Amino acid sequence: MDVQPIIDKLNTGLFINGQWRDAEGGKTIDVFNPATGKVLTSIADGSGADAEEAIKVAGETQESWAATPPRERGEILRRAYEILISRTDEIAAVMTAEMGKPLAESKGEVAYGAEFFRWFAEEAVRIEGDFTVSADGKSRIIVSREPVGPSILITPWNFPLAMGTRKIGPAIAAGCTMVFKPAQLTPLTSFMLVDALVEAGLPAGVLNVVTSSSARRVVTPWMESGIARKVTFTGSTEVGKGLLEQAAQHVMKTSMELGGNAPFVVCEDADLEKAVDGAMKAKMRNIGEACTAANRFFVHRSVADEFSNRLAERMGAMKIGNGLDEGVEVGPLVEEKALNKVAELVDDAVQKGAKVVTGGEKIEGEGYFYRPTVLTDVPEDSEIRREEIFGPVAPITVFDTDEEAVALANETEFGLAGYLFSENLGRALKLTEQMQCGMIGLNTGLISNAGAPFGGVKQSGLGREGGRVGIEEFLEIKYVATPRV
Template sequence: MGSGLLVGGEWQDTADRIEVWNPATGEVLSTVADASADEALAAVGAAYDAFPAWAGTAPRERAEILRRAYELMTAEAETGARLIALENGKAWRDAVGEVSYAAEFFRWFSEEACRIAGDFRYAPGRDKTIVVDHRPMGVAYLITPWNFPAAMATRKLAPALAAGCTTVLKPAAETPLTALWVADLLHRAGAPAGVVNVVTTARAGEVSTAVLADPRVATLSFTGSTPVGKILLAQTAKRVLPSSMELGGNAPFLVLEGADVSRAVAGAMVAKLRNGGSACTAANRFYVHESLVEAFTERFQAALAAVRVGPGIDPATDLGAMVSVKERDKILALVDQAEAEGAEAVEVGAAPPGGAFVAPRVVRNVEHGSVLTRTEIFGPVAPIVSVTDEAEAIRMANDTEYGLISYVYARDHGAGIRVARQLESGMVAVNRGVASDPAAPFGGMKESGLGREGGFAGIHEFLETQYLAVDL
């Protein structure tokens, strides 16, 4: 694995370098290449040149490469987890879980590569035969965030390669080492030169503007914040460039009358603390029926108090560092704003001195519409709002511009599904604290994104549909 750019199958250095920090210690882990716009366009050129041969490769061959990548990632899981824990800060168990989740995208799309379905039928007037085919779009520009540096890379690379696209991956500057490892796995699995290119850069805006303006780029897949997504969509609109967007979230966690409080607390621990709360799928605001709010809050607070905060590389750690001191300070500033609004933030447990650590907090007396219910917290802070009935919980849950995921705890699955169908979100976890699965469509409604990743839909984000009218 190199520390430069991966362009056309070769590791290339740059004049400038990016320092990669360990957020738990504040120490520099390594440095990686810092690409300019011109260097990024060289990667686009390599992908463009490699596209015709890769698009013409048999689906089975592409599938076998992805399968080998899955096997390599599984065999080297500890290496990947170590990179993630060190550069991202997350707890070891979360890092190991991420590698497992990331590898599953290689396995799932290795299977989907050979199952791209078309259509063949008579037109209703029987004057022609309708043939519908799918073909790879071309060069795919993939932008991934820092919170899941392995899984967000494989969730884009795997379907793009399975579809027959070539790729330019731009990982977040905070967590480039994991992305370089993933690319190296694909290289060793047999991906031909130019099929997978990686551009690490601290000049994301400059680089992405140049790449998206290049006519050789055929599609964009972006995971990140909604404000940045809107900027990128404005740029892609100039070329009518197909784009899939997995953007921000503001996930409500509903605990309805009659729900099992113990199960709801167990689910809340997963939904809130997975990845330290730094997930677009993290439960962001808790709407709890007034008959259960005191019991739920007390048990949730007790569970959070048992969480061990420390360096992610330590297997005994439950909650690691945030990705940076800047991210830590942003979370703490939100807590300060909430307290200024009259909420009561209770810090449970203790964060180690130094580093980008945040101790878990339960926030009581929160009003719907206050700062913590409007803002994606991205950390281990749980604001709790008391609701009087199901209708109020649904109204408050939907009162946001976001619609990625929701969580519902009800007395039974039937009641949960009934409420879930009234929620304006692309995914709903019913009586469970996690929903993500490579075999399921991942994506949101409203300002949480466009398109879907994973599942049967994921590969189609990288395919053009072509209709042939044929006299037969």
């Protein structure tokens, strides 16, 4: 598929106060196709001054946007949902070109990402309050929820549509203006998202977008502006901690979806067909480049060999190539740095005693490809037991008791997602209660859903996105007391 004609027509500048324009000084940065290493296009490289202008506009627009009727805000989101769905093929092709995932997965992300707009279109008109009489009967207690105010949105590269809609949707529904910095590696999908919102009728100044080769250059002026009242970030725990420190200086509301190290537990009573299917979804979705990806596989000793062999057979048979080509199931990793990290983690585990059942090597030639890999006998001291892999590698460790499985699952500072397979419902529910994760897939490898709260515990973050609670992250509670006369 030739995606270049679509890319050549895209707006690739900064989007401030409803206008696309060049960055200060006309500076640009290149966007690459990870399957070929070739440049797709150039985009605006925003400056600190550009960022300051964007947050100023967001601040000036906040009052009028907050006064916009909830139904009107919801209808903008509903129209944007329909526009995104109608452009699935074009958006998916651009997403695959800049990020690498197979085209079928990109189409799935468009459906998933657009769903956040449909979900929050319905939540916009359901922002609730309360009215009660005080216990002594002398006053009325009136509680309302109001927009928190101008919000900073910072998204990663791995789900370039869904990460945007998951933050923009509730902000629009709640009545918050925004400044948005998409990832440098995958900005083109975000530009298409902005175009859909503009066509849907989003007023100028509500959403302002600044791309940059330096996140710090853009985000720091926003954080220090005194205008922003909320920051929501998806990315590494290290960067998230830095943003929390900055947010503390202005006592800003925060949502942080940070690193993951998801355990995938297979009990001896598991249905192995279900477990392997679940492992394929939890591990190989997005080429393993997902914060929810199964990262550490813990399999009961009695079924470990059979599970490992079945999983290796499935992963080893996957078709590798440019995600735009027909039938490809495994695309390239997003950049050379990501490829090298995966290779180093596998090499470290093998040197310390792990066995390669399938894969275990880079694929030579253009692009950043790594062969889908299954490792067994992974030693406790290997880096792959502690590090988030972000690649198509399944390291397997055996366990003998439920207590051991829970201990292994919880031996990490992270707690985003987890997976458990068991046909004994009572046992399964007990184990999920003991696993320290914000989200758990029980006998399923797919947990993401616009109608469910997405987020983690421990150092995997703060707050939730999606579900009924998602809009609460962009609202403040106001209490009014008035005497009863």
